[in-house]
Amino acid sequence: MSDAPSNGTALGPGSHPEIAPSVRLKMYSSMWRARVFEKRVYDLFMSGLVKGTTHLGTGQEAVAAGFSTAMRDDDMVFCTYRGHNHTLLRGAPMDSLMGELLGRESGCCGGKGGSMHLTDVEQHAMGSYAIVGAHLPVAAGAAWASAERGTGQVTACFFGDGTTNIGAFHESLNIAAVWNLPVVYVCENNLYMEYTPISSVTAVPNPAADRAAAYGLEPIIVDGNDVDAVYRTALTALHRARSGGGPSLIEAQTYRHHGHSRADPGKYRPDEEVEAWMRKDPLILYRARLESLGFAASDLDQVEEAARAEIDAATAAAKEAPEPGEAVLMTDLWADGGASWRR
Amino acid sequence: MATLTYREAVARGIAQEMARDERVLLIGEDVAEAGGVFKTTQGLRERFGPRRVRDTPISEEAITGMVMGAAMNGLRPIGEIMFSDFLATCWDIVANQIAKTRYMTGGQIELPLVLRSANGGGARFGGQHSQSVENWAMAIPGLKVVAPSTPVDVVGLMAAAIRDPNPVVFLEHKALFATKGEVPDGELVDTLGRAATVRQGDHATIVALAAMVPKAIEAADLLGREGISADVIDLRTLVPLDVTAVATSVAKTGRLFTVEENPRLCGWGAEVASIVAEECFWDLDGPIVRITTPHIPLPAADAIEDMAIPSVNRVVETVRASMQ
Numbered sequence A: 001m002s003d004a005p006s007n008g009t010a011l012g013p014g015s016h017p018e019i020a021p022s023v024r025l026k027m028y029s030s031m032w033r034a035r036v037f038e039k040r041v042y043d044l045f046m047s048g049l050v051k052g053t054t055h056l057g058t059g060q061e062a063v064a065a066g067f068s069t070a071m072r073d074d075d076m077v078f079c080t081y082r083g084h085n086h087t088l089l090r091g092a093p094m095d096s097l098m099g100e101l102l103g104r105e106s107g108c109c110g111g112k113g114g115s116m117h118l119t120d121v122e123q124h125a126m127g128s129y130a131i132v133g134a135h136l137p138v139a140a141g142a143a144w145a146s147a148e149r150g151t152g153q154v155t156a157c158f159f160g161d162g163t164t165n166i167g168a169f170h171e172s173l174n175i176a177a178v179w180n181l182p183v184v185y186v187c188e189n190n191l192y193m194e195y196t197p198i199s200s201v202t203a204v205p206n207p208a209a210d211r212a213a214a215y216g217l218e219p220i221i222v223d224g225n226d227v228d229a230v231y232r233t234a235l236t237a238l239h240r241a242r243s244g245g246g247p248s249l250i251e252a253q254t255y256r257h258h259g260h261s262r263a264d265p266g267k268y269r270p271d272e273e274v275e276a277w278m279r280k281d282p283l284i285l286y287r288a289r290l291e292s293l294g295f296a297a298s299d300l301d302q303v304e305e306a307a308r309a310e311i312d313a314a315t316a317a318a319k320e321a322p323e324p325g326e327a328v329l330m331t332d333l334w335a336d337g338g339a340s341w342r343r
Numbered sequence B: 001m002a003t004l005t006y007r008e009a010v011a012r013g014i015a016q017e018m019a020r021d022e023r024v025l026l027i028g029e030d031v032a033e034a035g036g037v038f039k040t041t042q043g044l045r046e047r048f049g050p051r052r053v054r055d056t057p058i059s060e061e062a063i064t065g066m067v068m069g070a071a072m073n074g075l076r077p078i079g080e081i082m083f084s085d086f087l088a089t090c091w092d093i094v095a096n097q098i099a100k101t102r103y104m105t106g107g108q109i110e111l112p113l114v115l116r117s118a119n120g121g122g123a124r125f126g127g128q129h130s131q132s133v134e135n136w137a138m139a140i141p142g143l144k145v146v147a148p149s150t151p152v153d154v155v156g157l158m159a160a161a162i163r164d165p166n167p168v169v170f171l172e173h174k175a176l177f178a179t180k181g182e183v184p185d186g187e188l189v190d191t192l193g194r195a196a197t198v199r200q201g202d203h204a205t206i207v208a209l210a211a212m213v214p215k216a217i218e219a220a221d222l223l224g225r226e227g228i229s230a231d232v233i234d235l236r237t238l239v240p241l242d243v244t245a246v247a248t249s250v251a252k253t254g255r256l257f258t259v260e261e262n263p264r265l266c267g268w269g270a271e272v273a274s275i276v277a278e279e280c281f282w283d284l285d286g287p288i289v290r291i292t293t294p295h296i297p298l299p300a301a302d303a304i305e306d307m308a309i310p311s312v313n314r315v316v317e318t319v320r321a322s323m324q
Helices: A023-047 A059-070 A086-090 A094-100 A134-149 A161-165 A167-176 A210-213 A227-240 A272-280 A282-292 A295-321 B008-021 B043-046 B062-072 B086-098 B132-138 B151-163 B211-227 B243-253 B268-279 B300-309 B311-324
Strands: A075-078 A125-129 A155-160 A184-188 A220-223 A250-254 B004-007 B026-030 B054-055 B079-082 B113-119 B144-146 B170-171 B180-183 B195-201 B204-208 B230-234 B237-239 B256-263 B289-295
Touching: A023 A059, A023 A086, A023 A094, A023 A227, A023 A282, A023 B311, A059 A155, A059 A184, A059 A227, A059 A282, A075 A086, A075 A134, A086 A094, A086 A125, A094 A295, A094 B300, A125 A134, A134 A155, A134 A167, A134 A184, A134 B062, A134 B086, A155 A161, A155 B180, A161 A167, A161 B300, A167 A184, A167 B062, A184 A227, A210 A220, A210 A250, A220 A227, A227 A250, A227 A282, A227 B144, A250 A272, A282 A295, A295 B211, B004 B008, B004 B151, B008 B043, B008 B151, B008 B170, B008 B180, B026 B062, B062 B079, B062 B086, B079 B086, B086 B132, B086 B256, B113 B151, B132 B144, B132 B170, B132 B237, B132 B256, B132 B268, B144 B151, B151 B170, B151 B180, B195 B211, B204 B211, B204 B243, B204 B311, B211 B230, B211 B256, B211 B311, B243 B256, B256 B268, B256 B311, B268 B289, B289 B311
Parallel strands: A075 A125, A075 A155, A155 A184, A184 A250, A220 A250, B026 B054, B026 B079, B079 B113, B113 B170, B144 B170, B204 B230, B204 B256, B256 B289
Antiparallel strands: B004 B180, B144 B237, B195 B230
């Protein structure tokens, strides 16, 4: 990320210069890395190699790509069970994520987490949380610690539209605002709460933005399929948080290409709606923009090829890695490394 | 040496650790300006300032979640849940997030935090402010569970809980807040997972926790006059569980009684009884007997709340009847 701003601190609200070509190329690469990763996860799930469940972020890559590129290296990310994109783009190595999904010892959690709990603390990917809303107060707490310790870190917390109707959303947004915490809450509104249209179960049209006023926050809606727009919005919010301006609540409007989870084909969604959103695929849109800005098609092809090569290597490495053995079953419950409950 | 009430001991233990380690902070409803609804945190805000002792909204998920997030990021926070019954409002954060995260992440995330709460009955509060929930916490892998019975144990175990690198649920008993005890001057740091044998005897082992400990002691004293002498073991912590202390005593006495305030089903004594039945069967001279609150919510009226919670008389009569 050579000439990219290393963080949002250099940019105040409303003062965005042109996005540097290297930053744009990085974001294009990020989206492709996430896309090929999820495509591979889907294929492996359908062939029975990825077990349990998966919640793919395909179609929503621009949110993770824009934010991760705008963040400072030590900024923290909290995400949900639909968290592959965020954990990968925060910096977790692809082979450790694929190892986790395939239930291997090489996985980022040693096989104890699985698809819904991808975590890489070294990269400040502070976990994927699978109970809706639970990570919102946890993210507030991480931000509180940053503020108390004066680390200058900002916490970004990603969640779906359905989360806006759970109590933890309200508790977290309220206390984050009252305590002026350096946290950026990002609602990825993909229009469906699992299988149910969010509009049919929510009192306001914009599930996050229309609630912002209740916490004294500005309503912010961004085109979540436009990575440049996400990046600029992220810079502003991160800057605000880092400079003591408190939390933000951002609603990124996007769409998932797949169903909610597993093999859900998403048949509850009208065909014309799906087709309209597929035309707004963030990768297609961004490639067109980059070409219109003069990026060479061959350079963009090379980005896509590199992503494909990376996922092939990661898959091969994960498949070769051993499964976790009995030795680790009873480790890591307690800080002493064990799981003993008696004396 | 000073005489402190149990409630004063709570503040003393927290203050000792806050003075020692600036990463220790306390948040909760009414804990700062008001000094806690049970006055267990009185004087802490004045001494350590409004940033380290901070009032929260009535938001139990926020309190527990923020304590978790802060513990991930370099603090050693203490969160207060005013009444332990209220843990049900944030049990997802406690049971699914705090307890599981270390294991689920392969040990990447450490959570040095303490959740304090006022537990137990006897104060005529009725069903939603009285329950003993120690067995809820004990049932969740990944939580340590502490429930002291005396002021000196409150101080030492509070220090141990705060210094422990794991999540600890620290249950303070409402019926004990006004009780007094001698507390030595200077720093006190106890050990989690060590029971205390608070009476010595030969014929029976009575295992108790928190507010049941003084009742078990009084019962043992009465039984002693009848020629039945009993070991009284104050477990002090449920996780880690001091099986050694119980097994050693049962090997001597041959009889085991538990005195539990939690409702009967899956109370902590069921686990103790199961372990003793499995591991100390040939030491037993008679059935294991559990003395518990019945499997009901606690009623409010004096007369019937007192009938529900194990009393000194019930312990004496049950032990006497079983020993004949």
